[in-house]
Every structure is written in C-alpha cells, then in structure tokens.
Amino acid sequence: xxxxxxxxxxxxxxxxxxxxxxxxxxxxxxxxxxxxxxxxxxxxxxxxxxxxxxxxxxxxxxxxxxxxxxxxxxxxxxxxxxx
Numbered sequence: 001x002x003x004x005x006x007x008x009x010x011x012x013x014x015x016x017x018x019x020x021x022x023x024x025x026x027x028x029x030x031x032x033x034x035x036x037x038x039x040x041x042x043x044x045x046x047x048x049x050x051x052x053x054x055x056x057x058x059x060x061x062x063x064x065x066x067x068x069x070x071x072x073x074x075x076x077x078x079x080x081x082x083x
Contacts, residue, residue, distance in 0.1 A: 004075065005035035010045050013038060017065050037075040046070075 015025045029036070046066055053059040 003035055004037045004077075006032055006037070007077070008036055008038045008042065008074075010042050010049075013042065013046060013070065016069075017062055033073075037077055038070075039077050040079045043076050 012025060012029070015021050016029070050059060050062045050066060053062070
C-alpha cells in the first residue's frame with residue numbers, strides 16, 4: 001500500500017457508472033489508477049446502495065462494476081482497532 005496517494009470517496013467511485021460520467025473525473029481516475037484506494041467504510045456504502053436497488057439491469061451493471069472492476073484492482077483499507 002506504499003503507493004497509495006488518493007483515498008476515493010463514494011461519489012468518485014460511482015462516477016464511471018453514471019449516466020453521463022464527468023470527463024475530468026474519469027481522466028483523473030485513469031491518470032492515477034495505480035495510486036488509488038478506498039476505505040472499508042466506502043466499500044460497504046457502495047454495496048449498501050447497490051443492494052437497495054431492485055433487481056434489474058442497473059443493479060446488474062453496478063454489481064459487475066464493483067466486483068469485477070473495483071474489487072480486484074483497488075486496495076480496501078480496513079477499519080482496524082487503531083482507527
């Protein structure tokens with residue numbers, strides 16, 4: 001985790017699946033992809049929001065994004081005892 005420079009918030013992680021993603025946000029995500037991470041609390045927030053959605057294409061798209069594009073590549077920083 002030494003290369004982490006940016007801890008992403010839910011709104012930034014949600015941008016790629018938005019109806020019209022902000023090009024500047026997308027550019028920054030791509031440019032800094034090796035320096036990104038998310039907090040365990042943010043991961044849980046994303047999952048909670050996804051599970052609130054009714055079954056369907058939108059939920060399927062978000063689930064695919066979270067489990068196939070985010071989880072395998074971004075480190076999740078645990079909320080540990082010292083936190």
